[in-house]
Amino acid sequence: MAVSNLFSKRQKVLRGEVPDVYQYDTLSLKLRNQIIFIIQGALGKKTTEYNMGITTTSFTGRIYENIRNTLIREYGETSLAGEANAMIDIFTRLKREPDIELCLDIVEIAFGIIDSVMREVFPNSKQRLGLTQSPDDAITELNQRLKADGVGYEFVSGEIIRIDSQFIHSEVVKPALVLLQGDPCFEGTKSEFFSAHSHYRHGKYKETLVDCLKSFESCMKAICEKHKWEFKPGDTAKKLIETCLVKNLIPVYMQEQFTQLRCLLESGVPTIRNKEGGHGQGTEVKEVPQRLASYVLHLTAANIVFLAECEKGLP
DSSP: OOOOOOHHHHHHHHTTOSOOSOBOSOOOHHHHHHHHHHHHHHHOSOOEEEETTEEEEOHHHHHHHHHHHHHHHHHTOSOSSSOSSHHHHHHHHHHHOOOHHHHHHHHHHHHHHHHTHHHHHHHHHHHHHTOOSOHHHHHHHHHHHHHHTTBOEEEETTEEEEOSOHHHIIIIIHHHHHHHHHOGGGHHHHHHHHHHHHHHHTTOHHHHHHHHHHHHHHHHHHHHHHTTOOOOTTOOHHHHHHHHHHTTSSOHHHHTTTHHHHHHHHHSHHHHHHHHTSSOOTTSOOOOOHHHHHHHHHHHHHHHHHHHHHHHTOO
């Protein structure tokens, strides 16, 4: 369903009353209600069926039960909000929950099902199930609503991820996600990059650095393996970079221009991770600041995009 550009919205824009900086701590009640409307449009509202005098749980009802069962099992709870009906239980918890991360758990699981299961169901069953939104439409509206409310998260490739800069996110992180999603040889890289993103979203910045390096190294190993270039499983990032350059992953005629890039690749992600995230702390507990984790995450994404694009140009 298209997001309507209402009169009140236009006036807020004219007065400069729109968020220009993302926040990560709260979801307004308005946004929570909007998310519920989207989920109901894409999953349906009819949770029971009546046939031959017997009331049974509908397909939509079973989906909501699956979402609730997943959440209560992980949380170690017996109910989300004390409601018998799974759909009502989920939405009541979503409206009341003060912790944004737990709210996003609900959103991520629901939209993960919309993005996978409902893609197969929607074309032939939308009328029977009372669906009013396609999966693509639902995901697009969710991301638009989050952005309009100044909430720095987005649903991409099956996961809720944190956005720090809209430009960097759209120009660096999203292309990396698309590249990793589309090529089976980058399966390990994708898993580690998503893990880094998950750690970052949950404020685990040391773990973010560790998984960034794993993802960066896995990307180069995947390229080496795909082209049967000799490398050892235990090769460090520096050694893998040397192999990729020797094998003309970057064309020979361009290597002079990329001298600084090589320095960046050698001294960027690996060095930061080695100094801040990968070794013993001694007697002093080291804290990795959010700004450093953000920089490394985006630097990793940029490196992955560059290397993967270069790989596409190999004979």
